[in-house]
Amino acid sequence: MQEKYGRNNGEGDPPRRGRPPNSDGRATRDHLLDAALRLFARQGYAATTVRQIATEVGVRDSAIYAHFAGKQAMYDALFAEAGPVSPELLDLDIDALTEAGPNRAVTELVERAFTAWSTYRACLFFELLVQHNVGSAGIDNLLAGIETTRDRLAEPFRQWQEAGQVRADLEPRQLVWELFAPIQVPRVLHLRGDASDSDVAAARSMVDDHLDFFLTTVLTSEGSE
Structure with missing residues (x-):
């Protein structure tokens, strides 16, 4: 299979369950955006919820609100x-x-x-x-x-x-x-x-x-x- 661009060293791969790989705020923000994007692409923006994004990363819903006001704010950041x-x-x-x-x-x-x-x-x-x-x-x-x-x-x-x-x-x-x-x-x-x-x-x-x-x-x- 042809290697996807930008996936070297695991970039873009799904994060592990549980606590994000490190507690740095920027890294957590990036993991949340990656998870939101995967879900938006997989099932559509409208069908994706904040809870699903949190579950994808392995954090509580409240962890998202430390970085984003909600799902639309995450989409806006990606945009x-x-x-x-x-x-x-x-x-x-x-x-x-x-x-x-x-x-x-x-x-x-x-x-x-x-x-x-x-x-x-x-x-x-x-x-x-x-x-x-x-x-x-x-x-x-x-x-x-x-x-x-x-x-x-x-x-x-x-x-x-x-x-x-x-x-x-x-x-x-x-x-x-x-x-x-x-x-x-x-x-x-x-x-x-x-x-x-x-x-x-x-x-x-x-x-x-x-x-x-x-x-x-x-x-x-x-x-x-």
């Missing part, structure tokens, strides 16, 4: 780390990005997105997102994340245009869309729950080709330095 591009996923520092210049900054942003999306948990969540979106609330979250990112990243592109580093005939918010929208295609094609190392490599190749095309098309000679 923030593995959903569409968002300020949280990209860890945006607008001033630092602007100072770095478009060539370096755009490359780094795409790398952050791909790194986040190619983990085992992100691949499994994306499959869940595609197949079992949580009604209109899920769609609203999807659109809100995309539009917030377009708003935030428009400013660096605007400043790069003023500095003569990016073509001035292109609308900044549209540039953000053109940067990130095409790299959703490799996710759909390759970064699903059963993604293998070769799938991730294929997605990486598509993303790299798009990045090269975007930089060549959008940057001026000054911005390419």
